[in-house]
Amino acid sequence: MSEVIDELVEREYAFGFHSDIETEYVPKGLSEEVVRLISAKKEEPEWLLEWRLAAFRHFMTMTEPTWGNVHHAPIDYQDMYYWAAPKPKGPAPKSLDEVDPEIRATFDKLGISLAEQERLSGVAVDAIIDSVSVATTFKAKLAEVGVIFCSFSEAVREHPELVRAHLGTVVPPRDNFFAALNSAVFSDGSFCYIPAGVACPMELSTYFRINAKESGQFERTLIVAEEGSTVSYLEGCTAPMRDENQLHAAVVELIAKDDASIKYSTVQNWYPGDAEGKGGIYNFVTKRGRAGARAKISWTQVETGSAITWKYPSVILQGDDSVGEFYSVAVSTNLQQADTGTKMIHIGRNTSSTIVSKGISAGRAQNTYRGQVKVLRSAVGARNHTRCDSLLIGSECGAHTFPYVEVKNDSAAVEHEASTSKISEDQLFYCRQRGLTEEDATSMIVNGFCREVFDELPMEYAVEAQALMRLSLEGAVG
Amino acid sequence: MLSIRNLTASVGDKQILKGLDLELPAGEVHAIMGPNGAGKSTLSNVLAGRDGYEVSGSATLDGVDLLELEPEQRAAKGLFLAFQYPVEIPGVGNMYFLRTALNAVRRERGEAEVSAVDFLKLAREHMARLEMDPAFLSRSVNEGFSGGEKKRNEILQMSLLEPRLAVLDETDSGLDIDALRVVATGVDGLRNPNRSMLIITHYPRLLEYVKPDKVHVLTDGRITRTGDHSLAHELEEQGYTPATAGTAS
Numbered sequence A: 001m002s003e004v005i006d007e008l009v010e011r012e013y014a015f016g017f018h019s020d021i022e023t024e025y026v027p028k029g030l031s032e033e034v035v036r037l038i039s040a041k042k043e044e045p046e047w048l049l050e051w052r053l054a055a056f057r058h059f060m061t062m063t064e065p066t067w068g069n070v071h072h073a074p075i076d077y078q079d080m081y082y083w084a085a086p087k088p089k090g091p092a093p094k095s096l097d098e099v100d101p102e103i104r105a106t107f108d109k110l111g112i113s114l115a116e117q118e119r120l121s122g123v124a125v126d127a128i129i130d131s132v133s134v135a136t137t138f139k140a141k142l143a144e145v146g147v148i149f150c151s152f153s154e155a156v157r158e159h160p161e162l163v164r165a166h167l168g169t170v171v172p173p174r175d176n177f178f179a180a181l182n183s184a185v186f187s188d189g190s191f192c193y194i195p196a197g198v199a200c201p202m203e204l205s206t207y208f209r210i211n212a213k214e215s216g217q218f219e220r221t222l223i224v225a226e227e228g229s230t231v232s233y234l235e236g237c238t239a240p241m242r243d244e245n246q247l248h249a250a251v252v253e254l255i256a257k258d259d260a261s262i263k264y265s266t267v268q269n270w271y272p273g274d275a276e277g278k279g280g281i282y283n284f285v286t287k288r289g290r291a292g293a294r295a296k297i298s299w300t301q302v303e304t305g306s307a308i309t310w311k312y313p314s315v316i317l318q319g320d321d322s323v324g325e326f327y328s329v330a331v332s333t334n335l336q337q338a339d340t341g342t343k344m345i346h347i348g349r350n351t352s353s354t355i356v357s358k359g360i361s362a363g364r365a366q367n368t369y370r371g372q373v374k375v376l377r378s379a380v381g382a383r384n385h386t387r388c389d390s391l392l393i394g395s396e397c398g399a400h401t402f403p404y405v406e407v408k409n410d411s412a413a414v415e416h417e418a419s420t421s422k423i424s425e426d427q428l429f430y431c432r433q434r435g436l437t438e439e440d441a442t443s444m445i446v447n448g449f450c451r452e453v454f455d456e457l458p459m460e461y462a463v464e465a466q467a468l469m470r471l472s473l474e475g476a477v478g
Numbered sequence B: 001m002l003s004i005r006n007l008t009a010s011v012g013d014k015q016i017l018k019g020l021d022l023e024l025p026a027g028e029v030h031a032i033m034g035p036n037g038a039g040k041s042t043l044s045n046v047l048a049g050r051d052g053y054e055v056s057g058s059a060t061l062d063g064v065d066l067l068e069l070e071p072e073q074r075a076a077k078g079l080f081l082a083f084q085y086p087v088e089i090p091g092v093g094n095m096y097f098l099r100t101a102l103n104a105v106r107r108e109r110g111e112a113e114v115s116a117v118d119f120l121k122l123a124r125e126h127m128a129r130l131e132m133d134p135a136f137l138s139r140s141v142n143e144g145f146s147g148g149e150k151k152r153n154e155i156l157q158m159s160l161l162e163p164r165l166a167v168l169d170e171t172d173s174g175l176d177i178d179a180l181r182v183v184a185t186g187v188d189g190l191r192n193p194n195r196s197m198l199i200i201t202h203y204p205r206l207l208e209y210v211k212p213d214k215v216h217v218l219t220d221g222r223i224t225r226t227g228d229h230s231l232a233h234e235l236e237e238q239g240y241t242p243a244t245a246g247t248a249s
C-alpha cells in the first residue's frame, strides 16, 4: 500500500499554466505611497482613500499572528507587488465580446466561460485576474430584478452609498493582521446586492486567478442581502505553478438582513506547491457574515489547494432565530498545511448553528480544525452541533482538532463530536475484491466520507468538487 | 478450474493454513465445513488477495496463478468473495458502488459499460429475485443494514457480477428461516456449468437448497476429510471430533 501512497502523493496540478498577458504593476513593497497609488488607479473617492490609510497605519502597528498550527519562512511584505493588472489594450471593453482574447483564452482553459450562452448558463460569473475584474456576465439579466452583481471597483464608482454603508461593518479594518493588510491594499473582488424580497434568479460566482509573478492578491467581496432575499454565491480559484510562495489575503463580508438567506460556497484550488513543499499560495483569508432575525448564512467550502490555508468563515448570529452553518472539506497532501474552521457567535435568542468539518490528510500534510462556538449571555436557547471528522491516508500525516467553546448562557445546548480514522484496510479490500483499483477505491471512500458536505454544494459544483478531490488525491491515496 | 496445491498462510509467527490442497472443477459446488478458527475465512482471504499474509504454495484459476495478482485483477478474472462480515462504506451509495463494480469487471472483460438507467433496471430484476426492497439501492453500502440484509446484499452483488468462481463465506449465518430459503434458492439459481462455488458453512441447511458435489472438512489449516453431501449430515450429528480423529481423505 505504501508505494501506492507515494505514487498518489505525486499529484499533478492541472491549472499551473501561466498566461502571457501584458501586466502593469504598482512598484514592489508596502508604503503609504503604494496605498495612495492603488486608490488613485481605481479613481476612488476621498473617503475610501482615508479608510485605506487608516487601515494601513493600524497595520503598521500589528504583528503577524503566530497561533495558527502552520509553519513558514517569514513573509517579506516589502518584496511583493500589491497591485498587478492586465494592461488595458485601448479603452475598457464595452461588452463581453471585447474582452482581450488572451484573457478569454485563460478562462476558457480553466473551464470558465465568459460567454453568456454557454455551459453554466444559470450562473453569472465575475472573472478576476490578479488585481482587477476583467468581465462580469449576465449583469443586464440580473439588473432586471434589481440584483447588482459587479466588480468591487465598479460598485465603488456606481453605488458608493451602498458600499460605504456596509464596507467594514462585519470585518472591521482592525480585525486582524491580514484583514488590516487587505483593507489597506485591497484591489478588486465582487459586490453583490440583492434587494428586499428578491430571490436571486441565478447562481452568482466569482473566479479568482492569480497570474502575475511575485504579486499578492488582496480581494474584497461584499454581499448584501436585504430583508427576505436569498442568494447563492460561489467562488473558485487557481494560480500558476511557481517556485515562489504567493500571498492571497482576502476579506469577505456577508450581510444577511432579517429573513434573508446567503449560501456561500467555495471551491479553493490554489496551487499547493510541489511535492517538496516548494512554492504554492499562502491563503490567509478572513470571511465573516452577520445574520439578522430569522436570517440564515451557510458557508460551504471545499479546500484542496494552497500551500497554507488559514481561514475561519464565521457567522455572527445577531438576530433572534438566526441560523449559521459551516460545512467544510479540507484536503491536504504532500507538505500542505491547512488550519481552518469556523466561529459561530451566538448573540440573538434561539439562534442555532451547525458545523460539519471533514479533514483529509495524506503524505506529510498537517490538517487542523480550529473552531469556536461562543454563546453570549443574551443568547437564550442557543443551540450548536459540531462534528469534526478526520481521515488520515498513510502514516506520516497529521490531524488536529481545537474546538473552543465559551458558553455564557445556561439554556444553551452545545454538542461536539469528533472522530479520527484511517481509510480502513477492510473497506479497501472490500472494494478491490469487487474489481475497483486501489485509487478508485480510495477516491470512492474519501468521497463517501465527504458526502454530507458535497451534498450542500450547488449541483454543478458538487460534481466538480468530486472530480477535484479525485485529482488532489491522485497518488495521495492508497 | 480452481486448483490449490500445498497452500500455506501465516500471520507473523502463526501459521494458519498448513499445506492445503483442493481441486474444484468447473460447474461444481463444493462445501467447506470446519471448526471455528480452522482457517476457512483465511482461505477465502488468501484466494481473494487480502494483504497481510505470508503465503506459499499455489492457487490457480483457469490456469492463471492467482497469488501473483492484485485483488482487483483476481476479481476481473471472475473471482467473487461473499464476505463473512460485509463492510460498511458510509456516504457511498449502494447503487453507485454496485454499478462501479459491475463496470470495472465489464471493462476487464472487454464489455461495454452499463449506463445508470440500464443498471437500475438490471439491479431491480436481480433484487426482485432475491426479494430485496429497491430502497436498499439508495442507501450507503451496507451502512445500518441488519446482519441478514448485508448477506443478501452480498448475493445481490454476486448475482450482478456473474463470477466464474464464487467463494461464499458463511453467507447463511445470520439469515432467518425465510431469508435462508430466498437467498439459498437465489444462489442455487446461479449455478451453471461455467461457474464454480466454494460454500463455507457451519450448517447443512443451506446445503439442502444448494446441493454440493463434495463436502470438505477443514481442520487446523488443512483439508482433513472429503465426502459427498451426506458428510454434512454426519458432521451435524457427530461433530468434528470423530471426523478429525479419522484419517485425511
Ligand SMILES: Nc1ncnc2c1ncn2[C@@H]1O[C@H](COP(=O)(O)OP(=O)(O)OP(=O)(O)O)[C@@H](O)[C@H]1O
Residues within 6 Å of the ligand: B011, B014, B016, B034, B035, B036, B037, B038, B039, B040, B041, B042, B043, B052, B084
Ligand atoms: N491477522 C491475524 N492475526 C493473527 N491471527 C489470525 C489473523 N487472522 C486469523 N487469525 C487466526 O487464524 C485462525 C483462523 O481464522 P479464520 O478466520 O480463518 O477461521 P475460520 O475457520 O473462518 O473460523 P470461523 O468459523 O469462526 O469463521 C484463528 O485462530 C484466527 O484467530
Ligand SMILES: [Mg+2]
Residues within 6 Å of the ligand: B040, B041, B042, B084, B169, B170
Ligand atoms: Mg470465518
